[in-house]
Amino acid sequence: MEIPYTVSARRDTGLWNAKVGIWLFLASEVMLFGGLFSAYIFLRLDAEPGDWPHGLLNVPVGTGNTAILIASSVTVVLAWAALKMRDLTKYRIYMAITILCGVTFLVVKLAYEWPQKFEHFGAFIKEDALGKYEPYLGNKHLLEKGLSPRKEITGHLHNKEALSDPNIKEYEIALDPVYADPTNPAMDRPHFWPMPATEKIATIEKSDVKYANMFLPKHSAYFASYFTITGLHGAHVLGGVLVFCYMMLPASTRIYRHNPEHLANRVEVAGLFWHFVDLVWIFVFPLFYLL
Numbered sequence: 001m002e003i004p005y006t007v008s009a010r011r012d013t014g015l016w017n018a019k020v021g022i023w024l025f026l027a028s029e030v031m032l033f034g035g036l037f038s039a040y041i042f043l044r045l046d047a048e049p050g051d052w053p054h055g056l057l058n059v060p061v062g063t064g065n066t067a068i069l070i071a072s073s074v075t076v077v078l079a080w081a082a083l084k085m086r087d088l089t090k091y092r093i094y095m096a097i098t099i100l101c102g103v104t105f106l107v108v109k110l111a112y113e114w115p116q117k118f119e120h121f122g123a124f125i126k127e128d129a130l131g132k133y134e135p136y137l138g139n140k141h142l143l144e145k146g147l148s149p150r151k152e153i154t155g156h157l158h159n160k161e162a163l164s165d166p167n168i169k170e171y172e173i174a175l176d177p178v179y180a181d182p183t184n185p186a187m188d189r190p191h192f193w194p195m196p197a198t199e200k201i202a203t204i205e206k207s208d209v210k211y212a213n214m215f216l217p218k219h220s221a222y223f224a225s226y227f228t229i230t231g232l233h234g235a236h237v238l239g240g241v242l243v244f245c246y247m248m249l250p251a252s253t254r255i256y257r258h259n260p261e262h263l264a265n266r267v268e269v270a271g272l273f274w275h276f277v278d279l280v281w282i283f284v285f286p287l288f289y290l291l
Contacts, residue, residue, distance in 0.1 A: 022269045026276050033280050036232070040225040040287065049148040053122070053222045054291075055178075055190025056154070056215065061113055062289040065105050069278045072101035076244075076271045083264040088256060095248055095267075098274075102241040109234055117215035117223070121157035123171055129208035136175065136202050138182025147188060153179050153204060156197045162206070163213070171204045171212060226288055233284060236277045243270050 044052055079094035125133055130151065134140065139149040157163070158172040178187040180198040206212075213219045217227045246252065247267060256263045 018265060018269045019272075022272050026272065029276060033229070033232075033283075036225070036229050037283060037287065040229065043221045043225065047221070050151040051124075053152065053220055056120075056222075057226075057289045058113060058116065058194050059190075059192050059289050060194070061108060062285050065108055066281060066285050068101045068105050068108075069281050072098045072105075073275055073278045075101065076267070076274050080264060080267045080271055083256070083260060083267060086260055088253070091267075092248065095244055099241055099244050099248070102237050102244070105237055106234060106241070109230065114227075119156065120154065120215045121171075121173060121212070122152050122154040122215060122219060123173070123204055123212035124152045124210045125204075126208055126210045127151075132208060133202075133204065136179045136182060138187075141183040142188070145188060150179075150182070153202060155179065155202070157214075158201065169206055171206065171209070173202045173204060174198065175200045175202050229284060230288075233277065233280055236273075236280070240270065240274045240277055243273075 075094045075097045079091050079098060082088075082090035082094060125137070130137060130139060130149070133153065136153055137150040142149055153173060153175070155173040155175040158174060159168060159170075162168040162171050174197045176197055177195045179202065180200040181187060215223055217224045247263070247270065252263055252266075255266075
């Protein structure tokens with residue numbers, strides 16, 4: 001028995017089975033990411049002034065990845081349009097570009113951006129010790145400007161063994177520029193272009209530190225949210241790339257030769273998923289990178 005409406009659409013709805021299925025699946029995805037984004041927003045709103053990290057992500061890299069995903073959304077539509085015009089060569093070209101964009105996004109995220117976090121260090125100073133590190137924090141300057149205080153000192157940890165060796169009583173940090181010159185008005189706001197750590201070394205006593213670690217998920221609620229949401233989004237990007245790779249295999253070519261509309265429908269459904277993945281990133285980028 002042949003299942004109806006696998007290729008042709010119902011007259012009353014204008015939809016075929018797979019298109020109904022993908023919309024139902026995307027509805028569940030909206031609830032998934034909506035819950036995660038809501039949790040992130042409430043965690044941030046509930047944080048005390050100065051407790052929530054900001055300005056720690058590479059904005060140009062995030063901007064570039066955003067442009068890559070937007071471009072891939074365009075090329076997957078062009079691939080679908082090429083099938084509608086029965087141009088298999090152009091379809092393969094546009095689909096290859098879409099796959100390349102997805103792979104580039106993942107490489108940038110996993111091989112460049114995430115490893116940078118694992119090499120960076122942050123130490124949250126205890127409330128009663130903030131005055132001791134005023135030369136690095138510049139909170140008096142911030143108070144005069146009506147800005148939130150700084151409670152964390154970040155940079156590159158020179159003595160990484162201090163993280164695991166209780167006999168080492170101090171952290172030696174090559175300071176990020178904002179802590180090397182905290183009263184400079186140019187440091188009051190995060191910079192668009194990332195600035196490398198300075199050669200100025202700060203010695204922070206462990207007894208004055210409330211919590212310290214690399215920029216790992218356990219570093220803070222901010223990075224726990226960041227790695228959870230971007231990791232889940234990256235898994236969706238990978239899934240989309242694998243589906244597009246399948247649609248470039250000879251099996252898909254045989255489907256095209258048997259019924260071109262069947263393959264066009266498959267690309268349209270996969271494209272809807274890909275557009276949703278891109279839309280999720282449109283929310284991720286400003287929430288984590290800009291705000």
